[in-house]
Amino acid sequence: MLHDVGKLTIADIRRLYSEERVRPAEVLESYLNRIEEKDPAIGAFLHIFKEKAIEEAETLDIALMESKPLFGVPIALKDNICTKGKPTTCASRILEGYVPPYDATVVERLKEAGAVIIGKTNMDEFAMGSSTENSAFQLTHNPWDTDYAPGGSSGGSAAAVAAGMVPVALGSDTGGSIRQPASLCGVVGMKGTYGRVSRYGLVAFASSFDQIGPIGKNVRDTAFLMDVVSGHDPHDSTSIQESHSSLVEALEEEIGDLTFSVPRGFRDLDLSPSVREALGETVEYLRNSGREVREVELPDLEAAMACYYILADAEASSNLARYDGVRYGYRHRADSLIEMYEKTRGEGFGEEVKRRILTGTYVLSSGYYDEYYSRAQKVRAMIIEDFRRVFSEVDVVITPTSPTPAFKLGEKVDNPIAMYLSDIFTTTANIAGIPAISIPARLSPEGLPIGIQVMAGLKEERKMIRAAYALEKEFDFQSKVSGPEVG
Amino acid sequence: MNVTEVQEYVPVIGLEVHAQLLTKTKIFCSCPSTYGAEPNTLVCPVCLGLPGALPVLNREAVSMAILMGLATNCTIAEESVFARKNYFYPDCPKNYQISMFDKPLCADGFIEFELDGETKRVRIERIHLEDDAGKLIHEEDGGSLVDFNRCGVPLIEIVSRPDMHSAEEAGAYLVMLRKILRYLGICSGNMEEGSLRCDVNVSVMPAGSSEFGTKTEIKNLNSFKAVEMGIRYEIERQIEVLKNGGKISQVTNLWDSGAKKLVTMRSKEYAHDYRYFPEPDLLPLEVDDEWIDGIRTKMVELPLERERRFRKEYNLSSYDASVLCSEKKIADYYEELASIAGDPKLSANWMMREVMEELKEQSVSIEQFSLQPERLAGLIRLVKENVVSGSAARDVFKEMVKSNESAEEVVRRLGLEQISGEGELEKMIDEVIAENPREVERYREGKIQLLGFFVGQVMKKSRGKANPKLTGEIIKRKLSG
Structure with missing residues (x-):
């Protein structure tokens, strides 16, 4: 038994195995013990596969370690990623008890790479939210201060990594759902270019925005996990055809002549003072190390938010139509078909999900389609063009990940617009399909982490990861900060 | 319908035909698209619309649709776009159908056929691809079951312009459409099994008018006969309403093949808003000349x-x-x-x-x-x-x-070789003449129609082997001599 698994990185775990000091089952057991100890206060996990995980770890053959990049590495998955024979609920009543008959492509790749799925994490219902408070089942608490929200929607995955209950986790990012909770929980979270990671088996929220991505303690672990799950998948027509080139290898490259930029007028952005300071420090560091930091014109963030909520909700209204009580999940038994539909969906979905379905249905309705959906598509095309222009001039854009550090549980739950604004810096990357990563920079005076976002052009994950790696070294968050004291 | 009414009103008819394509597998997954298997045995996460499953387009279905487009003189779009058609029904597991809306694969073609010796041309508005729904099975106790085997079988929808003016014309168009589909080998055309389905739009307008009347839709026409009967029924009904000073309301009618009448299914107030939007799970479908040329080589004489x-x-x-x-x-x-x-x-x-x-x-x-x-x-x-x-x-x-x-x-x-040897025939003919003296006499008196009788007797004697032409000639010669 290992006592302090909380701080282990993937490299640490591999070292333990290669020096043959431990077996995979022991590592899994240690993490399971930590979950048992810490999670009651955090509430990151919806399902923990205790016996199954140890059983799977037992079958791993140490002789195969070299060919398996995640050999014996425990991992947590957001509960909207399908796992064969294991529950996948999207934190929704409507999928309570649902067990998929197939594995998502990322799950197949993780298994192939030797990872062991230790559990599934809490989230905002169907990934709709920014605090994980929209889960139908439980609250998740921020490991840095349990009065605070972990962010969302991948709040469970970010909190699990932050609390050291798993070394890495997968989340999904539709408008910032990996990066924002990573920022609020002081961990690294990234989403690749749209199509970089297969969506096959990711329960759809907004198909043209959704991307699965890694959450880890540092850039290297995140890159490591990204390399495993990326690459073309014939089951996903929107998956990028060309092969993925290694991000871990990109870390070895010199930062070289990468051109950095920040949004024009970044000093006047509507930010919490501590976030403003963190961004200012980042720019200062770069300039001090002799780099030019240009100011670039970013798309209008408010227009981007409107565009995002129209298109994402339109897609969601259609994607969530299948939860009707006919074939699986929750069913309200009724005398007529219409009544069954209405009661099943009325009782099975939470308030935020219903709000999105209503919005999405409205913007697609005949008579409103042109005014909303078509116009939002035009805005999307403009934002894509704006970013194309930006990235023809610079390599990366630096922004805060979130305008504030973590907010208190319950603080924004009744104010959807305030909640939506939490994603103001992250949604543009999903609208344009570009890669983006959040890395922890420093703590706020209240002791809450602040994340910085690095965005790059389409398919330029390598540039993004090199810039993020360089910033991570400068911030030196891991060694400066002792980490959350949990439980 | 009597002649005056036909002169007073002109029916206007358009057809929407759904044809199941004979691909080996379904349109968006690799399940076999076979008809008649045990319920729910040909299914997978994709065609069941399970959470997280995604469609992947079957190129064979596209090729077949293009072949039909070429056969009906359509333009094939370089880029067409799949769209979601949203509606709730238990036979539709995603509660949306993946179809095409404003950018169909094929458009602006025509089909020609002959009716009463005249060539008719019906324009084709569009042909697009979509996935079929499952099948509901209603139980006697009031419950319903769903068989999803048919779900995801590729369909093409062939939409005509309102160019037909009688039930016969619509029938002849449908017959030709089916023939073309079968010639191309892309659809079995079996209306009873539902591999070919036809919905009809009908309106009538006063003769000489250029403005179409309000149209109604007829569904559930599951045979050629039903199509013609349904159209005839609806034309008569509409003329009757108009003649009595009434107005046609925009309804969808179902053909009841037992009672041979139309039953109103829904009126326009309940018409669906399908909320079409581009299918984000599929890329726009791009068809280049090389693909089309390859398909052209499979074209047959129509x-x-x-x-x-x-x-x-x-x-x-x-x-x-x-x-x-x-x-x-x-x-x-x-x-x-x-x-x-x-x-x-x-x-x-x-x-x-x-x-x-x-x-x-x-x-x-x-x-x-x-x-x-x-x-x-x-x-x-x-x-x-x-x-x-x-x-x-x-x-x-x-x-x-x-x-x-x-x-x-x-x-x-x-032993059926025809006897054409004159000697053998003459022997039999002589016997027949000897056996029928009365007929010989009458023949010679001028009743030459009896020649057939003599030939018949020889045929009988020869057990059908006598060469009838030669036999006749010999008999004629002998009796006239």
């Missing part, structure tokens, strides 16, 4: 062209040509037969009578028919060369259907 060629090249009647071209395989069989036998007219006669009757009797298709063209051509040659008589040949045909023997072998086995 039924109307072939019918016209048969009439001209083989000098067949319109009726014979249309029957022989009703199915591509029958036309192929006929052409092979005619070419080997070297006699298109005689071959057509054999096709129209014996072959068609035999197929019907055995209820087999021409491909399953035991007597293939080469063997049948052998028989036709024997008839042509007077080796066997027409009546004996029919017996030979029956034998050949049952065995693998050649015509010559059967003729030899049954």
Whole structure:
């Protein structure tokens, strides 16, 4: 038994195995013990596969370690990623008890790479939210201060990594759902270019925005996990055809002549003072190390938010139509078909999900389609063009990940617009399909982490990861900060 | 409908035809698209619409749709876009259908057919691809079950312009459409099994008007007969309403084939808002010239062209040509037969009578028919060369259907070679003359129609083997002498 698994990185775990000091089952057991100890206060996990995980770890053959990049590495998955024979609920009543008959492509790749799925994490219902408070089942608490929200929607995955209950986790990012909770929980979270990671088996929220991505303690672990799950998948027509080139290898490259930029007028952005300071420090560091930091014109963030909520909700209204009580999940038994539909969906979905379905249905309705959906598509095309222009001039854009550090549980739950604004810096990357990563920079005076976002052009994950790696070294968050004291 | 009414009002008819494509697998997954399997055995996460599953387009379905587009003179779009058609129904597992909306694969074509000796042209507005829904099975206790095997079977929807003006025209258009689909080998065209389905839009307008009346839709037309009957019923109903000063309301009617009448399903107030939008799980469908050229090489001679060629090249009647071209395989069989036998007219006669009757009797298709063209051509040659008589040949045909023997072998086995030796014939004729003195007398008195009687007697005596033509000549000679 290992006592302090909380701080282990993937490299640490591999070292333990290669020096043959431990077996995979022991590592899994240690993490399971930590979950048992810490999670009651955090509430990151919806399902923990205790016996199954140890059983799977037992079958791993140490002789195969070299060919398996995640050999014996425990991992947590957001509960909207399908796992064969294991529950996948999207934190929704409507999928309570649902067990998929197939594995998502990322799950197949993780298994192939030797990872062991230790559990599934809490989230905002169907990934709709920014605090994980929209889960139908439980609250998740921020490991840095349990009065605070972990962010969302991948709040469970970010909190699990932050609390050291798993070394890495997968989340999904539709408008910032990996990066924002990573920022609020002081961990690294990234989403690749749209199509970089297969969506096959990711329960759809907004198909043209959704991307699965890694959450880890540092850039290297995140890159490591990204390399495993990326690459073309014939089951996903929107998956990028060309092969993925290694991000871990990109870390070895010199930062070289990468051109950095920040949004024009970044000093006047509507930010919490501590976030403003963190961004200012980042720019200062770069300039001090002799780099030019240009100011670039970013798309209008408010227009981007409107565009995002129209298109994402339109897609969601259609994607969530299948939860009707006919074939699986929750069913309200009724005398007529219409009544069954209405009661099943009325009782099975939470308030935020219903709000999105209503919005999405409205913007697609005949008579409103042109005014909303078509116009939002035009805005999307403009934002894509704006970013194309930006990235023809610079390599990366630096922004805060979130305008504030973590907010208190319950603080924004009744104010959807305030909640939506939490994603103001992250949604543009999903609208344009570009890669983006959040890395922890420093703590706020209240002791809450602040994340910085690095965005790059389409398919330029390598540039993004090199810039993020360089910033991570400068911030030196891991060694400066002792980490959350949990439980 | 009486003649005056037809003159007072002009019906305007458009058809929306759904055809299941004969691909090996479904349109968005690799499940077999076979008909008639045990319920819910041909399903997977994709066609069941399970959470997280994604569609991947079957290119074979696209090729078939393009082939139909080319056959109906459509323009093939370089880029077409799949769209979601949103509606709730238990046979539709995603509660949306993946179809095409404002950017269909094929557009602006036409189909020609002949009706009462006239060539008619009906314009095709569009042909697009979509996935089929499952099938609801209603139980006696009021419950319902769903079979998802059909879910995801590829469909093309062929939408005509409102260019038809009578039930007969609509029927003839549908018949030609089905023939084309079957010629191309992309749809079985079975309306009873639902592999071909037809919805109809009907309106009537006062003669001389250029403004269409309010249209109604007819669904559930599951046979050619139902299509024509439903249209006729609806035209009469609409004229009746208008003549009584009423207005037509925009409704969808279901054809009740038992009661032979239309039942209103829903009115316009309940019309669906399908909230179409581009399917984000699929990329726009791009079709380049290379793909189209490859498909063009699979194009066959189409039924109307072939019918016209048969009439001209083989000098067949319109009726014979249309029957022989009703199915591509029958036309192929006929052409092979005619070419080997070297006699298109005689071959057509054999096709129209014996072959068609035999197929019907055995209820087999021409491909399953035991007597293939080469063997049948052998028989036709024997008839042509007077080796066997027409009546004996029919017996030979029956034998050949049952065995693998050649015509010559059967003729030899049954001893049916036609007797054309004059000596042998004269012997039999003399006997017949001796046996029928009264008829001989009457013939000589001028009742020359009795010649047939004498020939018949000789045929009987020879058990059908006598050459009837030669026999007649000898009898004539003998009795006039």
